[in-house]
Amino acid sequence: MNRAGSLEVATRGQGLYEITDRVARWLADDPVQTGLLTMFIQHTSASLSIQENADPDVVHDLNAFFSRIVPEDDRLYRHTIEGPDDMPAHIRSALTLTQLSIPVVDGRMALGTWQGIYVFEHRSAPHRRKVVLQLMG
Amino acid sequence: MNRAGSLEVATRGQGLYEITDRVARWLADDPVQTGLLTMFIQHTSASLSIQENADPDVVHDLNAFFSRIVPEDDRLYRHTIEGPDDMPAHIRSALTLTQLSIPVVDGRMALGTWQGIYVFEHRSAPHRRKVVLQLMG
């Protein structure tokens, strides 16, 4: 088995958008018993992260941390032409993940109990983000 | 070849715990000539990292850096119910790796001379951490 697909994720400003169920459904369409599922986001101002999906305050605090550590302040950057949130978005992407692979065991992603898969949007305006999926096994 | 397994790693507070030898032994049990070995940690308050394993001061300084940049300070976070070290642990996880894949070449992981594989524990109390392993080739 070796197949590829993609998801489009609509975002509405900075924050984390859970995609666990959508990825699980794509896998379930034509699963493997054992293998590897890879997600790759085709952007440099949005990224991927695994986080706790039990308490929504976790993803709120995570987003707030990245806003503090990578401030929107044009004096810090040369690349300002695309808006005050663009260069910080590239840096936040570099600090998180563009790609994420999850082992498939017994036909399902081997996620821990509280783990959710998220698209991490780093820009202020709504965007449509594309995540490429690839499964091998 | 396509197989999966797991390691359980006992931690004793914040810091890095090397697992290179344990992963190498799991690979050697039934190796492939060329392929890909993936590690995935099933937690959101501990992570994975590749670091220099020659001088123990390196992993000490790395842990100290993360303590400075992601402080334990309840005023910074909404998610405080699981203790002052919990939300910082989630953030430190997001800044490092939940998953790590290493090419297998000539039947061994293609690690550089000084590279070691570590579980990075971000919580203060001892934990038992589960790392899923998956090999394809």
Add this chain to the structure above:
Amino acid sequence: MNRAGSLEVATRGQGLYEITDRVARWLADDPVQTGLLTMFIQHTSASLSIQENADPDVVHDLNAFFSRIVPEDDRLYRHTIEGPDDMPAHIRSALTLTQLSIPVVDGRMALGTWQGIYVFEHRSAPHRRKVVLQLMG
């Protein structure tokens, strides 16, 4: 298909060095229709990143951010024997990527329009960095 290779990348001090074309040529030598291409850098003081390759100011600002957030200041570190830029290099590596996998779709890496693959050099002196490549599909 399951093959491995490597690239050697000559760096000239801190900054990002694009390798997209070299990786694409290695893939094109003997491609797969659908699969997974993995890059792994065999060092702990240089790393990998995907960034925008349209405006060179982006990679300049990215490097400047890492210099601010992980300062060269011997008072902060125990591991100082290899020079003031060595421990910061290990930390910057931990904050970025040692490994990166990209899905292959229709015989090509599924990169977004503006995405480039970079070796991120964290040391001041010139180095020769080795990136292991592995392709499965």
